[in-house]
Amino acid sequence: MAALNFLSDNVRGAWPEMLEAVTVESAGAQRSYGEDEITARLEARFSEVFEHELRVFPVITGTAANALALSTLVPGHGAVLCRDGSHIAVDECGAVEFLSQGAKLVTLAGRNGKLSPVDIKSALAHFQRGVVHQSQPAAISITQATELGTVYTPGEISALGKFAHDSDLKLHMDGARLANALAYLKCAPADATWRAGVDVLSFGATKGGALGAEAVVFFDPDDARDFAFRQKRSGHLTSKMRFLSVQLETFLQDERWISRAHLANTLAQKLAKGLAEAGAELAHPVESNAVLVRLPDLIVARLRNEGALFYDWEPPRDGHTLARLVTSFATPEDDIEKLIALAKR
């Protein structure tokens, strides 16, 4: 029996359109290292989608996107304020600290996976600006959709953006699942990014259905500074970059990035509803494609016994486990029904 795989959206493959686009792009010769025609037109395409002048740099992983973006924004003596469970804090093995030559992540508790200006303000009270003994707050980093499946509203982002800029901080968004957030918000990409004060975006396509393609988007070209050099000397300037670029282009085509994310979100809703009916408690609102749910350990054991794959998000406690289940554009609807049936059994 094939596994019911809810470990992450990145366990799935790529859209057929991606594979076709890559195949088409493979014919003929193109200049390497990003000097090809596809990469050349990518910036215009992103500008159109985001309704703003911008700089785009394709990279292969979200960790590279986040760490290169933040190390460009923040000096080695800088500090980045982020949520304590954020991907950059707990799932990237210190990549930001490494590539930035020692910048510090200041981790804050947040609520439902989100930070607010109050959280940031309270953290900033511990820092004296301009005093060399302390790492200097330089950026806020938020994740959209969050690691807990929730979504920042444009208003929430704007509040953080305003606070950030009033406090002389940059606002970075880890948008590994930005598409899922936008599908939920039904707003223009601009409304949830630069119009709300986001300075730099890690734009994710891999989880949404690329083979492996992310992009760092600077909404103020001046912020890009020495990014291209950082990309090169960390080994992230691919020679056949056109293959990354064509994935990103395909991702954006016909708003398919949003519609496919909408599909994943809908599957998550269905999954959440079914698990709730089975008596599970949803730990956070299900606003994207991740379901954080507290399951009795008996059900956890049964599901796994039957081949279901998903992560414990926290160690089991009091007979229950906080589990995370993630859906994708490619999750078979049948798998969801099977999982729910198993949970209810």
Next chain:
Amino acid sequence: MAALNFLSDNVRGAWPEMLEAVTVESAGAQRSYGEDEITARLEARFSEVFEHELRVFPVITGTAANALALSTLVPGHGAVLCRDGSHIAVDECGAVEFLSQGAKLVTLAGRNGKLSPVDIKSALAHFQRGVVHQSQPAAISITQATELGTVYTPGEISALGKFAHDSDLKLHMDGARLANALAYLKCAPADATWRAGVDVLSFGATKGGALGAEAVVFFDPDDARDFAFRQKRSGHLTSKMRFLSVQLETFLQDERWISRAHLANTLAQKLAKGLAEAGAELAHPVESNAVLVRLPDLIVARLRNEGALFYDWEPPRDGHTLARLVTSFATPEDDIEKLIALAKR
């Protein structure tokens, strides 16, 4: 008119078999971050091809392969001896120095793109081992095939390997074009690598016809040490790693990596022969898929005028230019004939 593109082998696309393999692999779900089935069997496949126990880590670029490999082998206070025109020295923007936290590249002149024990010995005379004031020699890095299109024989590598180990140095091989070298040498992969003393290999597939896939191969698993952590925190652990792994697997299938490289080499031979007939002087023996040729500036201008693309390898001097022209499995034979005809005109 389409350009006659001889800039590099990485201007070409991927083998049809690569695209098919990726497409097939895209169906279904697989664990991410290298815990998939394809990556799991990759090590066995490489072991079979290289006839030795080993560790394999797929990465996206040759710069990542080289810099991660060397930063694992060499401490921050270490030095790497390499040729002055080697890719790590002049084309990677200090990636080794960056990822190794400051290791030093000691660049030596070499001959026909190759280093010999005599070169190394002479350089080592300037270093006092164990003296904290000096970076400590820790590795030799050679490129196979070389940046100048020549190929180290197994005997030459063995001499370096023996010297390296006698001098308590590791031997690293940048094998971005290893396939071309092996196609020329017609020897077993083992004979030109670990049997000749190579400790760590940057195994290239991208230039040979992958979409973007390289691998770091440690012939002594102990040397791999903390490589996996370095890979992760530099952003080089891809989530859908199976797509890199399947490219590498396809590359090795049916010895196609060698036969396609042989094709590229043959095209380079043809190109070299034609240019020589046109009066050009070959600067180095053409042993792989790169032709280093001294062309009269008049011919250079004519070729470029007609749309030919290739790099000046040195600034023009005395009415001549040292040009580099690279062929690929996908270079149209017709392009070569056209270029030769233009040169002879």
Next chain:
Amino acid sequence: MAALNFLSDNVRGAWPEMLEAVTVESAGAQRSYGEDEITARLEARFSEVFEHELRVFPVITGTAANALALSTLVPGHGAVLCRDGSHIAVDECGAVEFLSQGAKLVTLAGRNGKLSPVDIKSALAHFQRGVVHQSQPAAISITQATELGTVYTPGEISALGKFAHDSDLKLHMDGARLANALAYLKCAPADATWRAGVDVLSFGATKGGALGAEAVVFFDPDDARDFAFRQKRSGHLTSKMRFLSVQLETFLQDERWISRAHLANTLAQKLAKGLAEAGAELAHPVESNAVLVRLPDLIVARLRNEGALFYDWEPPRDGHTLARLVTSFATPEDDIEKLIALAKR
């Protein structure tokens, strides 16, 4: 009027004996970079004092001692568990992260400035050992005496030491004020260090009365690994090292480091008693030479108005301020009486 300076013990100068020893040592020639006679015999002297084989490296600052020690112990993908108010976490501008190439400080709340195995255990629960996505716990760092003026007992250290080693962690002690702690504990230096499980010690002399001299002490010579190279390439190998070494030697002579620290502690006791009589609330037990005291803002203002210097340890709240006042071997007893009188006025 000269200020009543309680900002820190490092606002004071050096012992007359230090100055004499440096002056005597200045005559004649000695090999540089630590190959002098004084440095040569320093290791034996420390071994005698600490009753254990060890390695000693003199450096100029406590930040250098801590960051070099920890970067030697902990890889770039490592994590150091420490108290949230520890000097390495909040007063060294990311020196550990910088010199270690990105190691992460995991900050824990503690109690009275001290960590316990329970704190560590609870933090470790968030880490999966061997999983490349996460920084790997590699060391615990404690401060003795603590930043809050309290002192770990040998029993408390032993508990941490045992826990550390059982958990495959190293135990580092920031001993910038180790002398004050030992003067309080009245135990052998060994009892509060290696016998209690401390692997590496940042040994402080500057705050105790040197011109500027600290030492990194490895109780297991194997742990020192590449420390000498790290010291050199971070610019911390002084050419006239004998002047640092002679300060350290003088510090240890005739147990004067303990007796002078005892004097400072006694002055702190007197100060604490007086402030308590003036109605102030002691925030933590006064076990070394720092007094953490909650003062009404009216008294704070009055003291400062009359020229008293000390730090707010936390921002003022509810009409009170948590102030830190530090005494030294050279604090005039008269200053303490004046300060108390001002507080009582």
Next chain:
Amino acid sequence: MAALNFLSDNVRGAWPEMLEAVTVESAGAQRSYGEDEITARLEARFSEVFEHELRVFPVITGTAANALALSTLVPGHGAVLCRDGSHIAVDECGAVEFLSQGAKLVTLAGRNGKLSPVDIKSALAHFQRGVVHQSQPAAISITQATELGTVYTPGEISALGKFAHDSDLKLHMDGARLANALAYLKCAPADATWRAGVDVLSFGATKGGALGAEAVVFFDPDDARDFAFRQKRSGHLTSKMRFLSVQLETFLQDERWISRAHLANTLAQKLAKGLAEAGAELAHPVESNAVLVRLPDLIVARLRNEGALFYDWEPPRDGHTLARLVTSFATPEDDIEKLIALAKR
């Protein structure tokens, strides 16, 4: 018999005036970490001596001065052009590369220890500015007096300064022995530094007679950028900085730094003359306090046999050895006579 120590000028102690100044400064309390009164007035003092607005940062070693200065001037993707035998290239164990996060030292041969615009121009021809594949030339670093005992004239420095600025490069001077150079040149400090185009100076006092004190001097305060943070997080912000500052102040007092350097230079002249009379060949003009001399191996053996200490500057060859002998303000004239007598014997 006491050794005839010509290993380096840093084998000697400190001026009596230094020791007195430090002793005087030790009384009383001062704010720490450079906020003291002596450090406060140091910038004015240096401005007066150098006749220019500037920023001064005291540090403990020349390696720290050089590496912190260059890492502030040059990004991680930058390159520093320097002589192949320069201290930063061969005697600092990669400190520049480490603290700069991977900047590259491009080493050039020079002549008599000096670089010229021709050397730099020729090196720059190998770099394409703005191309991400290559480290980007960002600074020239020269040593004054040179490692070979020669001295750049103001005219030579001006030529380099003009060339540097025309090429968008900064000019750094490693002035570990600047005093010796100025004593030889008999020009104003300004003439051999900022007036000749030097942007940043590593100002040395240790070799000239301090206990341990150097300073980084930025002639354009804007260049200092984040230096203070770099100083702190590399552990180079000393708590009792006043003791470094008072050494620097004493060094400059009554032009004693120049007169004592003149004394050392004179002793070197005497030594060189005597060795020449003994048949030795001077390898370079003796313009400061270092004598580079080619000695027959028989004489080398005899000198060492009688307790003379000096370094081989190159491995012995053809029966001769290039030896370096360094004098200091404190070298006994008697030692010089003894050494000459031994050489002549």
